[in-house]
Amino acid sequence: MRIVVDLNRCQSYGQCVFAAPEVFRFRGDESLEYDHVPGVASDAAVRRAALACPVQAITLGAATEEIPLAEAAHR
Amino acid sequence: MSELASESMTRRASAADRVVIVGASLAGLRTAEALRQAGFGGRLTLIGDEPHEPYDRPPLSKTVLSGWLGTDQVLLPRIRDLHAEWLLGVPATGLDLAAREVRLADGRAVGFDRVVIATGAGARPWSDPAEAALRGVHLLRGRDDADLLRADLTELAEPTESGDGRVLVIGGGFTGSEVASSCRNLGLSVTVTQRGTAPLASALGGLVGSVIGMRQRARGIDLRLRTTVRRLEGDASGRLRRAWLSDGTALDARVAVVAAGSVRNTGWLRGSGLVAGEQGVSCDAACRALDARDTVVDGVYVAGDVARWRHPRFDTGPVSFEHWGNAIEQAQTVAHNMMSEEIRENDALPAFWSDQFGLNIKSVGMPAIADQVVLTQGSFEHGPFVAAYGLAGVTVGAVAVNSPRVLDGYAALITERAPFPPAVNATDSPASLVPVDPRTPYPATGLVNSTGAPVAALASVQEGKS
Numbered sequence: 001m002r003i004v005v006d007l008n009r010c011q012s013y014g015q016c017v018f019a020a021p022e023v024f025r026f027r028g029d030e031s032l033e034y035d036h037v038p039g040v041a042s043d044a045a046v047r048r049a050a051l052a053c054p055v056q057a058i059t060l061g062a063a064t065e066e067i068p069l070a071e072a073a074h075r
Numbered sequence: 076m077s078e079l080a081s082e083s084m085t086r087r088a089s090a091a092d093r094v095v096i097v098g099a100s101l102a103g104l105r106t107a108e109a110l111r112q113a114g115f116g117g118r119l120t121l122i123g124d125e126p127h128e129p130y131d132r133p134p135l136s137k138t139v140l141s142g143w144l145g146t147d148q149v150l151l152p153r154i155r156d157l158h159a160e161w162l163l164g165v166p167a168t169g170l171d172l173a174a175r176e177v178r179l180a181d182g183r184a185v186g187f188d189r190v191v192i193a194t195g196a197g198a199r200p201w202s203d204p205a206e207a208a209l210r211g212v213h214l215l216r217g218r219d220d221a222d223l224l225r226a227d228l229t230e231l232a233e234p235t236e237s238g239d240g241r242v243l244v245i246g247g248g249f250t251g252s253e254v255a256s257s258c259r260n261l262g263l264s265v266t267v268t269q270r271g272t273a274p275l276a277s278a279l280g281g282l283v284g285s286v287i288g289m290r291q292r293a294r295g296i297d298l299r300l301r302t303t304v305r306r307l308e309g310d311a312s313g314r315l316r317r318a319w320l321s322d323g324t325a326l327d328a329r330v331a332v333v334a335a336g337s338v339r340n341t342g343w344l345r346g347s348g349l350v351a352g353e354q355g356v357s358c359d360a361a362c363r364a365l366d367a368r369d370t371v372v373d374g375v376y377v378a379g380d381v382a383r384w385r386h387p388r389f390d391t392g393p394v395s396f397e398h399w400g401n402a403i404e405q406a407q408t409v410a411h412n413m414m415s416e417e418i419r420e421n422d423a424l425p426a427f428w429s430d431q432f433g434l435n436i437k438s439v440g441m442p443a444i445a446d447q448v449v450l451t452q453g454s455f456e457h458g459p460f461v462a463a464y465g466l467a468g469v470t471v472g473a474v475a476v477n478s479p480r481v482l483d484g485y486a487a488l489i490t491e492r493a494p495f496p497p498a499v500n501a502t503d504s505p506a507s508l509v510p511v512d513p514r515t516p517y518p519a520t521g522l523v524n525s526t527g528a529p530v531a532a533l534a535s536v537q538e539g540k541s
Contacts, residue, residue, distance in 0.1 A: 002152035004131060008400045008426045011480045012435065028433030030477045033138050036131060037148045061152025067128040067161050 001043050002061035003050070005034055015052040020045035088189060088413045090116035095177055095185055097167045097343075098193030099123025101131070102379025102402035106191050107157050109410030119159040120185060122177065124194075125217055126164030129153075133399060135221040136250055137430055140228065140257035146218035167194070170347040172375070178343075189374040191409055192349075192356055192364065194340040196380040196397060198250075201333045206307040211315035211330045215250060216337075224254075227330050232261050241266060243318050243328035245304050247274030249429045251334030252287070255296055256431035266297040266326055268304055272516045275429075279438070279474055280513030282448055283462050286455045287434070287476075289517075294432045307331060339381045339395060349375065355383030355395040360420035362409045376413065378405035387422045388490075389441050389471060398427040424486055439482055440464065440472030440489040448513035451499040452478065455517055459503075461485070464513060465495025 003023075005016075010032055016024040023038040023046055038046055050058040088094060094110060096103045099121045107121055123129075129151045138144045162179065169178035170192075176184040198214040201207035213224045231240035242258045244251045247269030258265045267274065273284030274291060292298050299320065306319040317327045341351040349364050349372065350357035356377045357365045362384075364375035377384075379402040383395045400423070408421040429436045442448075445464035453460030453476075461481055464472035470493045473485035481501070488497045496508040 002150055004152050006400070006403075007133070007428050008437070011482075013480075027430065028435065028477070030435035030479055031430035031433070033134075033143065033430075035144060035148050036134070036152070037150055059152060059154060061154065063153035063156050065156045065158070067163070069126065069128060069161075069163060 001040070001046055002037050003034070003046060004036060004059050005032065006057045006059070007032065009055050009057040010053075011055055013054050015054060016049035016058060019049035019052050024049060087416060088115055088117060092188040093118040093120070093186060094189050094191065094413070095120045095122065095187035096191040096193055097122045097170075097177055098191075098195055098340075098379065098381070099125070099129055099161065099163060100193070100195055100379070100402075101129065101151065101399065102193040102195070102381075102406050103191065104129040104151060104153065105403050105406035106193060106378055106409050107159055108154050109407050110413065111155060111157055113410050113414040115410070115414055117188075119157065120187075121159055121161050121163075122165065122167055122179070122185065123161070123163045124166035125219075127218060128161075128163070130218055132216075135218060136215060136253035137257060139218075139221045140215075140225055140254060141260045142225070142229070146222055149218070167343045170344055170349070172348055172372070175374075187374075189376065189413060191376045191378060192344070192381060193378045193402075193406075194343070194381050196337040196339045196395075198333065199335045199338050201245075201307070201335070203307070206309075207333070208313075209307060209309040209315045210313055211328075212307060213330065213332045215254060215332060215334065224330075224332065228258060228261055228263065231330055232263055240264065240330075241326070241328045243268070243304070243326060243331040244334055245318075245331060246270075246334035246336065247288075247298070248277065248334060248336060249275065251332065252291065253429060253431045254332050254334060255291065256294070259295055259432070264297070265295070266299060266328070267291070268299045268302045268320065270301070270303050272300055272514075274298065275436075276514075278443055279436075280442060280445065280448055280464070281516045282511060282513050283442075283474055283517075285516035286460075287436070290434060291432055296432075304331075337380070337397060339383075341381060348372075355381050355393075357393065358382050358384045360384055360387045360422065361412050361418050362405050362421065363412065363418075376409040378402065378409050386425065386441070387420055388424065389444060390466075391441065391444050396425050398425060400426050424489060426486075435477050435479055436474065437476075437479055437482055438472065438474045439486045440470075442472035442474055442513070445471055445513050447495060447510040449496045449508045449510040450505055451497070451508060452481065452501050452503045461499075463488075463495065463497055463499070465510065468495050469493070470495045470497045 012030040024034045131149045134149045166180045198216040241264040244255045244267045255265045273281045276284035303321040310316040339355040344351040358377035364372040380397040404423045426439045442464040447465040459477035461475045
């Protein structure tokens with residue numbers, strides 16, 4: 001899964017750190033750090049973290065398509 | 076709002092239209108998503124100069140440099156499938172509005188009905204190309220830059236007989252300060268040179284900037300204020316060896332990071348007829364490109380760092396906001412205005428954050444335009460604090476350090492144009508609010524209040540608080 005946290009909205013309540021400590025952590029008292037591309041094993045914990053966020057700052061990816069990086073572009 | 080309505084611009088984009096988004100980073104990606112969310116069913120193309128899918132830039136100077144995340148772990152999520160064409164790894168080199176074509180570096184031309192300019196900004200390069208080419212001299216803007224710098228820092232952190240592995244950071248803005256913080260996390264010695272009187276001063280003012288500077292020094296940064304780098308010197312192998320500073324001294328350093336601000340990526344727009352330069356592309360608050368007469372250019376939109384516009388909530392000239400949140404808000408504005416007959420201005424309050432040296436720094440409003448600043452909560456000397464910023468007696472901004480949960484209240488004060496200094500009666504507020512010149516560093520030269528009288532020390536004000 002991929003995730004992104006809106007760190008303008010984030011108020012460092014830390015619910016995500018409790019829910020998925022392998023994905024989210026604090027550096028110092030208030031600075032949230034997180035892995036944007038957590039492994040499949042963390043999917044359930046990351047979903048719990050997103051639901052638990054009091055300010056709903058966590059966005060989960062929902063795309064199923066791949067971006068064709070190497071594919072020659074065509075008009 | 077009547078001025079905003081022109082017949083062609085208010086025609087909704089239809090499934091027969093082709094939309095081309097130039098720039099495939101945060102603003103470009105979110106514009107594409109917002110267009111599809113709004114029901115755009117036509118052909119959609121994203122053009123990006125980097126050979127990578129969209130990724131998040133803020134972690135590059137923090138978790139990536141510190142070594143926690145690789146650059147493949149900062150990819151941006153996509154909230155939906157886009158059914159878009161992606162032309163990645165090829166820069167746009169021209170915009171022909173008459174032919175309705177974007178020209179690419181590989182010679183192709185991509186036709187459009189509407190185009191979104193979201194090419195962002197780049198790091199301002201070191202002025203001397205030969206010095207910039209020395210091994211060990213870095214810029215930090217993209218993920219490839221971060222990989223190269225990370226590798227050099229890792230090597231520097233390994234103990235060798237050559238001794239002290241010092242990093243020189245040229246420029247004490249947000250990128251430079253965050254790089255310095257990450258280098259300290261790696262155990263490296265760090266010198267930061269800053270032309271002005273304080274780090275972060277252009278965004279936060281000299282007072283709050285100098286308070287952050289005190290905290291940086293307490294974390295072991297060798298901070299050289301009013302100091303510039305005159306010359307970078309390499310050894311026989313072409314590796315950086317030392318830097319010569321404006322005070323005449325030399326500093327041995329094996330790695331230097333040039334963090335001297337940014338330049339908006341507008342070179343490809345030369346000759347297009349748009350008002351575009353180093354400071355950005357001129358547009359209105361509805362993200363529609365403007366020509367030299369401030370007339371809306373049909374079908375051309377601007378979003379993200381590259382957009383230069385007048386924020387409707389503040390009495391300032393046009394500026395660009397190189398903020399993560401601004402990219403998202405403008406992406407939504409562009410999509411809305413392409414897909415709706417009612418044109419909407421983006422008036423969301425500017426906001427940004429920075430994490431460095433154990434400090435979470437969050438800003439709302441426009442502290443940079445203030446003529447007064449006041450400590451409203453906490454203490455400049457240690458621990459969390461909040462400062463409010465005023466312009467002509469109106470509250471226009473706030474900066475919260477390790478106080479992220481109070482900022483919504485300040486945002487409300489800014490939105491309602493509350494008188495400055497604002498009435499803040501928090502339990503950690505000083506007994507009285509003493510506004511000062513935001514440019515005055517703290518505390519070396521002595522603070523003056525708005526009447527020009529010296530303020531002995533803010534500490535004495537705080538002693539009187541309950």
